Every structure is written in structure tokens, then in C-alpha cells.
Amino acid sequence: MTALVSVLPLLRWSLFWLLAVFCGFAAKAGASTQSQFILGIGYGQYSSVLHAQPNRSFNLLPRWQIYYDRFYMENLDLGFNLLETQHWSVDLTTKQSFDALLTRGGGLRDSLLTGLVSTSKPILLPIGHGNSLSDIITPAKRHFSYLGGATVLYRRADWQFSSSVHQDISNVHQGNEWQNSLSYRWQQPGFGVELTGSIRRLDHNYSRYYLGVLPGDFTRNAYQYAPGSQWLPSVKVALRLQLTSQMDFVANWRREYLPSASLNSLYFATLNQDLWFSGVTLRW
Numbered sequence: 001m002t003a004l005v006s007v008l009p010l011l012r013w014s015l016f017w018l019l020a021v022f023c024g025f026a027a028k029a030g031a032s033t034q035s036q037f038i039l040g041i042g043y044g045q046y047s048s049v050l051h052a053q054p055n056r057s058f059n060l061l062p063r064w065q066i067y068y069d070r071f072y073m074e075n076l077d078l079g080f081n082l083l084e085t086q087h088w089s090v091d092l093t094t095k096q097s098f099d100a101l102l103t104r105g106g107g108l109r110d111s112l113l114t115g116l117v118s119t120s121k122p123i124l125l126p127i128g129h130g131n132s133l134s135d136i137i138t139p140a141k142r143h144f145s146y147l148g149g150a151t152v153l154y155r156r157a158d159w160q161f162s163s164s165v166h167q168d169i170s171n172v173h174q175g176n177e178w179q180n181s182l183s184y185r186w187q188q189p190g191f192g193v194e195l196t197g198s199i200r201r202l203d204h205n206y207s208r209y210y211l212g213v214l215p216g217d218f219t220r221n222a223y224q225y226a227p228g229s230q231w232l233p234s235v236k237v238a239l240r241l242q243l244t245s246q247m248d249f250v251a252n253w254r255r256e257y258l259p260s261a262s263l264n265s266l267y268f269a270t271l272n273q274d275l276w277f278s279g280v281t282l283r284w
Contacts, residue, residue, distance in 0.1 A: 042279010
């Protein structure tokens with residue numbers, strides 16, 4: 001995986017090339033381009049894993065897709081199909097990482113302070129006369145990152161296996177992710193259920209940025225924590241019921257399990273993050 005870091009400039013140029021070529025072809029595509037816009041309206045929630053932070057709710061779930069020849073764009077993700085057989089495909093891919101949602105709650109300072117007060121871990125902090133704990137806590141906001149790499153897919157009947165390697169190409173954390181997923185889809189006319197199990201490996205740079213304590217999170221770098229490379233398994237259940245030719249009822253639930261090492265960062269109160277949504281989707 002360390003060799004992947006050395007090709008970061010190449011991956012960045014690959015992203016720019018994908019964007020430029022896709023936009024060029026899409027502009028000339030005309031009727032041969034397939035596109036679809038999907039808007040979900042309902043209620044969803046992703047649970048907070050932070051100390052002293054509430055769960056976050058949302059009511060809209062926008063999704064759009066464009067396909068032209070071997071190029072495709074799905075939401076913020078891009079792809080170019082290099083090879084495809086009856087069961088296999090190999091694609092160059094880019095993807096938006098949403099791991100910043102782990103630390104989005106509007107109160108990282110409160111989370112870190114609560115974790116610091118409640119931990120049994122001995123931590124020496126430079127608290128001087130007239131200072132308090134809150135004076136030395138200066139947590140840095142974690143940003144969303146964008147990744148580029150490659151994906152291999154294997155499909156057979158109702159099963160699909162995918163393995164992908166992606167490197168940060170947005171200069172946020174310079175880390176990489178290796179993800180493997182196995183899905184089973186049960187489909188009937190107007191109704192379908194999909195079950196997915198995944199596991200992803202975050203390298204030390206990636207996990208340190210989102211699961212650790214950065215040098216600037218405390219004044220004078222009083223406490224830092226880097227959990228090292230970590231594995232994060234997850235499960236997902238998706239249900240779809242067709243209501244009309246352009247409307248479906250959907251219900252999705254996903255749980256990801258954080259590694260126990262992330263508790264040492266002091267930010268996290270639990271190791272399970274749930275994301276769910278139920279409502280209707282409209283297609284154009």
C-alpha cells in the first residue's frame with residue numbers, strides 16, 4: 001500500500017483527465033447519452049459517534065447519474081471502464097469520501113473536552129495559572145476528501161463482489177483506502193432487497209486524520225494520537241418497492257463499526273455509526 005503513495009501525482013492527473021474527457025464526450029453525446037436524476041424525499045438520520053453531540057437528520061436524498069459509452073458519473077463519483085467481460089469489469093474510478101461526517105456535529109471542542117474529562121487514560125496537559133481545560137483545546141475541523149484509483153467488479157447471477165483501491169487526490173490527508181464488498185440482490189417485479197457486507201482498510205495517514213488526534217488539536221501539541229492502519233467493517237440493507245413508473249418507496253440502513261483504537265482519540269463515545277433513510281424516490 002505504501003507504493004500507492006508514490007503515484008499520487010499520477011492519480012491526480014488521472015482525475016483531471018477523467019473530468020476533461022468525460023465533459024468533452026458528454027458535450028458531444030446528444031441522444032446517445034443516458035442520464036437519470038433521482039430525488040429522495042423522506043426522513044433519514046446518521047447517528048453521532050462523538051461525545052456530547054446529537055444525531056443528525058436529513059430530509060432530501062438527491063442522486064443523479066450520467067452514462068456515455070465507457071464513461072459514467074454517479075453523484076460526485078466518476079468512472080471509466082477499461083475492461084469488461086461477461087462477469088468481470090475493471091474501471092478507473094474516483095469517489096467522494098464522507099468520513100468527515102464522523103466528526104461533523106458542530107461541537108468538536110465539546111466532544112474533545114467531554115472525552116478528556118471522562119477518560120481513564122493518563123494525559124499530562126500544560127494548564128497554567130488562570131487557564132482551564134477549554135483554553136488548551138483547539139480541535140481542527142476535518143474536511144471531506146476526494147479519492148482516485150481503480151475498482152474491480154465480479155458479477156454472477158444475483159451476487160456481486162467489488163474490490164477497490166483509492167488514494168486521496170484532494171491533498172486533505174494523503175491517505176489511501178482499500179475496500180472490499182459483497183452484495184446479494186433479490187429482485188421480483190416491482191420489489192427488491194439488497195444485502196451488502198463490506199470491509200475497508202484505512203492506511204495510517206487516512207485513519208490518523210479522521211480517527212486520531214492531530215498535532216493542532218491541543219495547544220503546544222500536548223496530546224497526539226495516531227491509531228495506525230485500521231479495518232472498518234460495515235453491513236447494509238436496502239429495500240425498494242415500486243409505486244409507479246417514476247416513484248419508489250425505499251428504506252436503507254447501514255451500520256459501520258469503528259475500530260476500538262479510535263476510542264483513544266477522546267472524540268468518540270461509541271464505535272457504531274448508523275445511517276438510515278426511508279421515504280419515496282422520484283426519477284426523471
